[in-house]
Amino acid sequence: MSGIGLELAGVSAAYRGTTVLHEVDLTVTRGELLVVLGPSGAGKSTLLRVVAGLQPAITGRVRIGDRDVTTLRPGRRNVSMVFQSYALFPHLTVRDNITFGLEVRDTPRAVARDRAAAAAAVVGCAHLLDRRPGQLSGGERQRVALARAMVREPDLFLLDEPLSNLDQELRTETRGELKALHLRLGVTTVHVTHDQTEALVLADRIAVMRAGRLEQVGTPDQIWRTPATLFVARFVGSPPMNVLPADGPLRPAGMPVLPAGARIGFRPEAVRVGQDGTDVTVERVDVVGEDAYAYLRLAGGDRIAVRLPAAGRPAVGTTVRCTVAWADTHVFDEAGHRTVLG
Numbered sequence: 357m358s359g360i361g362l363e364l365a366g367v368s369a370a371y372r373g374t375t376v377l378h379e380v381d382l383t384v385t386r387g388e389l390l391v392v393l394g395p396s397g398a399g400k401s402t403l404l405r406v407v408a409g410l411q412p413a414i415t416g417r418v419r420i421g422d423r424d425v426t427t428l429r430p431g432r433r434n435v436s437m438v439f440q441s442y443a444l445f446p447h448l449t450v451r452d453n454i455t456f457g458l459e460v461r462d463t464p465r466a467v468a469r470d471r472a473a474a475a476a477a478v479v480g481c482a483h484l485l486d487r488r489p490g491q492l493s494g495g496e497r498q499r500v501a502l503a504r505a506m507v508r509e510p511d512l513f514l515l516d517e518p519l520s521n522l523d524q525e526l527r528t529e530t531r532g533e534l535k536a537l538h539l540r541l542g543v544t545t546v547h548v549t550h551d552q553t554e555a556l557v558l559a560d561r562i563a564v565m566r567a568g569r570l571e572q573v574g575t576p577d578q579i580w581r582t583p584a585t586l587f588v589a590r591f592v593g594s595p596p597m598n599v600l601p602a603d604g605p606l607r608p609a610g611m612p613v614l615p616a617g618a619r620i621g622f623r624p625e626a627v628r629v630g631q632d633g634t635d636v637t638v639e640r641v642d643v644v645g646e647d648a649y650a651y652l653r654l655a656g657g658d659r660i661a662v663r664l665p666a667a668g669r670p671a672v673g674t675t676v677r678c679t680v681a682w683a684d685t686h687v688f689d690e691a692g693h694r695t696v697l698g
């Protein structure tokens with residue numbers, strides 16, 4: 357057996373003649389949890405649907421493990437998909453929801469019940485087996501959907517925004533459980549989200565998607581520290597990375613001469629506010645507990661966001677000074693690609 361969990365090679369997809377996935381290449385290692393991250397409409401769900409066989413690839417090949425599944429029906433791909441909506445049958449009990457797929461596949465009833473109980477225990481919904489979906493909270497429904505996906509012992513899990521219907525607290529908690537579950541089961545997983553925190557916390561690697569193409573695939577650390585494009589740099593991070601013309605008023609100390617049209621980027625936490633550096637006007641300050649987010653206007657009109665301790669925040673309307681270290685600065689060329697100097 358190869359170390360490949362999933363491989364897409366030159367995969368495109370279209371709706372009524374409009375191409376929404378453009379020759380995507382992606383390899384997911386066996387046992388890896390890959391998060392596909394991108395804004396609404398980027399093509400994340402379409403990518404999952406092509407892998408699941410719910411939508412045809414108009415070009416390219418899809419492999420799951422050692423099998424080329426490009427032309428296989430969804431039922432023959434041994435893939436389990438969990439949707440945002442959970443897609444549970446309201447008239448069936450939790451147990452019957454979990455075993456539904458197994459019974460369709462002719463697993464003996466007693467075996468199916470045992471496997472449902474085991475899967476329910478793993479995701480913490482064993483006490484809910486006799487209830488119906490209408491009697492469950494959102495978080496409980498989500499667990500049932502996961503148990504139903506697990507019970508089929510798939511080669512690949514496809515999770516499409518599985519946490520997005522949960523409130524903030526439950527979302528954070530369930531995110532942690534999902535990660536623990538992945539570590540325990542070790543099934544290759546592709547998890548789609550538009551939530552950068554979810555991606556950074558869960559992923560072994562993140563594939564950042566934009567307009568039907570992959571912008572960058574890398575570990576959370578690589579995506580954060582060496583974003584390949586301006587899009588990735590600004591999509592991951594909150595507030596987003598500041599981006600200014602390299603020849604603008606804020607020059608990081610020690611910055612070399614950069615090519616014409618270059619832009620510099622630095623995160624809000626990289627800015628030092630104090631007695632030195634460039635004059636800026638404090639336009640707005642938001643305090644969130646121990647942190648403050650200050651929005652500063654530069655002489656040329658550009659605005660930057662700064663994160664600093666709430667206790668040391670400047671007053672709105674005052675003029676302060678700020679600096680950025682060259683070591684904390686990212687450089688992008690005119691086309692928005694990361695530039696490596698030297």
Ligand SMILES: Nc1ncnc2c1ncn2[C@@H]1O[C@H](COP(=O)(O)OP(=O)(O)OP(=O)(O)O)[C@@H](O)[C@H]1O
Nearest residue numbers: 371372376394395396397398399400401402403550
């Ligand atoms: N059934 C459909 N018919 C026509 N166009 C579609 C259909 N489904 C999606 N699209 C289009 O395909 C593109 C990709 O959509 P997709 O749902 O894959 O994006 P997404 O990244 O999953 O977005 P979201 O986060 O909003 O779910 C979008 O431009 C969308 O409008």
